[in-house]
Amino acid sequence: MKVAIKGIERELICPACKELFTHPLILPCQHNICHKCVKEILFAFEDSFADGGSESSNQSSPRIRISASSMDRIDRINRSASQRRSFGCRGRKRNSLTPRSTLFPCPSCQRDIDLGERGINGLFRNFTLETIVERYRQAARAAIAIMCDFCKPPPQESTKSCMDCSASYCNECFKIHHPWGTVKAQHEYVGPTTNFRPKILMCPEHEMERVNMYCEICRRPVCHLCKLGGGHANHRVTTMSTAYKTLKEKLSKDIEYLISKESQVKAHITQLDLLLKETECNSERAKQEASQSFEKLYHVLEEKKSAALRAIETSKNIRLEKLQTQVEEYQGLLENNGLVGYAQEVLKETDPSCFVQTAKQLHVRIQKATESLKSFRPAAETTFEDFVVDTAKQEDILSDLSFHSNGLEIPEINEEQCRMYNKALISWECPEKTDSADIYVLEYHKLNKEEESVTWQKTEVCGKSKVISDLDDDSSYAFRVRGYKGSICSPWSREVIMRTPPAPVFSFLFDDKCGYNNEHLQLNPRRTSVESRAGFPLLLGSERLQVGCYTTLDYIIGDTGIAKGKHFWAFSVEAYSYLVKVGVVPSNKIQKLFHNTHDVTSPRYEQDSGHDSGSEDAFFDSSQPCTLVTLGMKKFFIPATPAAPKDPASRILPLPSCLGVCLDCDRGRVGFYDAGRMKCLYECEVDCSGLMYPAFALMGGAAVHLEEAVTAKYREYHDDI
Numbered sequence: 018m019k020v021a022i023k024g025i026e027r028e029l030i031c032p033a034c035k036e037l038f039t040h041p042l043i044l045p046c047q048h049n050i051c052h053k054c055v056k057e058i059l060f061a062f063e064d065s066f067a068d069g070g071s072e073s074s075n076q077s078s079p080r081i082r083i084s085a086s087s088m089d090r091i092d093r094i095n096r097s098a099s100q101r102r103s104f105g106c107r108g109r110k111r112n113s114l115t116p117r118s119t120l121f122p123c124p125s126c127q128r129d130i131d132l133g134e135r136g137i138n139g140l141f142r143n144f145t146l147e148t149i150v151e152r153y154r155q156a157a158r159a160a161i162a163i164m165c166d167f168c169k170p171p172p173q174e175s176t177k178s179c180m181d182c183s184a185s186y187c188n189e190c191f192k193i194h195h196p197w198g199t200v201k202a203q204h205e206y207v208g209p210t211t212n213f214r215p216k217i218l219m220c221p222e223h224e225m226e227r228v229n230m231y232c233e234i235c236r237r238p239v240c241h242l243c244k245l246g247g248g249h250a251n252h253r254v255t256t257m258s259t260a261y262k263t264l265k266e267k268l269s270k271d272i273e274y275l276i277s278k279e280s281q282v283k284a285h286i287t288q289l290d291l292l293l294k295e296t297e298c299n300s301e302r303a304k305q306e307a308s309q310s311f312e313k314l315y316h317v318l319e320e321k322k323s324a325a326l327r328a329i330e331t332s333k334n335i336r337l338e339k340l341q342t343q344v345e346e347y348q349g350l351l352e353n354n355g356l357v358g359y360a361q362e363v364l365k366e367t368d369p370s371c372f373v374q375t376a377k378q379l380h381v382r383i384q385k386a387t388e389s390l391k392s393f394r395p396a397a398e399t400t401f402e403d404f405v406v407d408t409a410k411q412e413d414i415l416s417d418l419s420f421h422s423n424g425l426e427i428p429e430i431n432e433e434q435c436r437m438y439n440k441a442l443i444s445w446e447c448p449e450k451t452d453s454a455d456i457y458v459l460e461y462h463k464l465n466k467e468e469e470s471v472t473w474q475k476t477e478v479c480g481k482s483k484v485i486s487d488l489d490d491d492s493s494y495a496f497r498v499r500g501y502k503g504s505i506c507s508p509w510s511r512e513v514i515m516r517t518p519p520a521p522v523f524s525f526l527f528d529d530k531c532g533y534n535n536e537h538l539q540l541n542p543r544r545t546s547v548e549s550r551a552g553f554p555l556l557l558g559s560e561r562l563q564v565g566c567y568t569t570l571d572y573i574i575g576d577t578g579i580a581k582g583k584h585f586w587a588f589s590v591e592a593y594s595y596l597v598k599v600g601v602v603p604s605n606k607i608q609k610l611f612h613n614t615h616d617v618t619s620p621r622y623e624q625d626s627g628h629d630s631g632s633e634d635a636f637f638d639s640s641q642p643c644t645l646v647t648l649g650m651k652k653f654f655i656p657a658t659p660a661a662p663k664d665p666a667s668r669i670l671p672l673p674s675c676l677g678v679c680l681d682c683d684r685g686r687v688g689f690y691d692a693g694r695m696k697c698l699y700e701c702e703v704d705c706s707g708l709m710y711p712a713f714a715l716m717g718g719a720a721v722h723l724e725e726a727v728t729a730k731y732r733e734y735h736d737d738i
Contacts, residue, residue, distance in 0.1 A: 231260035454500025595717035
């Protein structure tokens, strides 16, 4: 089936000027654009440098019609180019075809395309597209004849066009200028046309070389110099004939496939038309339902508003009535001026019996007026503080008002995968292990009993985990998450409370130099894990061992010390560990620490006295030059101090999966924490007169792993593992 030439018009329109292509160029993104449009777009923001702004004026170039999004990208390129120029980058001259910036905003794919160092000069001219455009123009103006370029006036209508001479001829003129038996007789001629293209495609990088190969990496024709020493030296190339044959076969097959599927495409179009109508109907129905829901809210609010206004109006009328009554009473007091005058006249009465008869009733009236003047109190309050409507909670609820869907699952925060260390790693998942939401919104806030209102901080997440930084130390935070699919959202997940470390996280590695015993201890390459191993020397030394409570205790410290401030670090102890001691040691006692170990492999070793092993342990703990607590056999042992419980069983706690140490040099105290819950298990005083180092001691089979800092890539790294 032959496609009508008029059916491909939209393929022949330049995306910039919206007109038929004129000398189209192929961009690196494989889209086409007019040569003139490329220059006008680039010079549009080239001129903006001279104006000192980023507004590119198109009034001087009425030919191109650039969309707002394209202009935004041009402005962005301007700013980046301005920044490069501010760092000393010089642009080319104004009359150069390649402006300062080599980035070009492609109008088709909406991406910024790098044109390379040669700019426009490095682009190929699309002669095939140019020929198709010319065919379309000829079909559109079939009635308009192309005249001969060599006839004397009046010129005759041309019948041929010579591609070598780039001219059109009538039959007579063609015979005159292309005589038989000459070189010109071998020229290539076609039907009348105004589109003359070169017969050989030349390389834009090496202008004297014709392209004869095709780069499969860059998907563009290249010459042999490009392959030998140019930018395509290490690229995979093929011959032009092979590329021509391969691409033509693929294109032909694709065209045949599209033509064979014409009926299927029409059926799909019919189905899409039905879907369009159905979408219109469903959207109108959804609008009506949403409007009805909001109308119900409006009705409830109007009822509440009317009730509140009626209550205020009723209270106002009652108060006004009381105050008006009080005003009338005091108006009556003003009328008592006559009463006073009458009483003064009564006082002039000299006859006692007549005076008493009149004065008794008069005294009651005078006394009542006197009492009302002594204690003045308004009959009603003027303020309406009891009628203030608190809508804070309702406003929060309305701000979260959205489309809820029963089909969108409620995400659940996985507390086992969450971490709180130097940063917070919050991880969640859907119950059905499906990713039904397009995006998630994670909210969190700091728990503060003093604050009445809660302000949630919000962040959008594309995946199912998020690293939160800048949290306050020694604070509790609540986290919740919900999923969104378009405008539909799920309900909030259950809130999870997590607590931050009591102090900033202190980072260090195990020291493999100071006192490190590589015969008994083994470090991993990153120096974040240490494991005790017996080794062959211990096996030989055990021949002399008859009795004793332990064989050897090997120490290792951190490679960084602490001079001041409050710091926290965390680690985990393997469940199979027999004995591990952790704590801190001052720098002035490190040497004593490493010379105080009891090692059966040493010739100075003396066998255990055979006395009660518990007393020897107590003596050993009291004689240590550092502050340590004992771990082992999945237990945490609180040291025996006067303040500790006397019952040994109450001093033994389950070993947490992750432990922490908090050193406060300013207060001279060290605390040992359950790092999972950030709960302090034991705290004591410590001498911080010198530089303090984290200290660890291992005996028998044991291993300690330092907690890794939480980074933005932490979850991805562990998922890969």
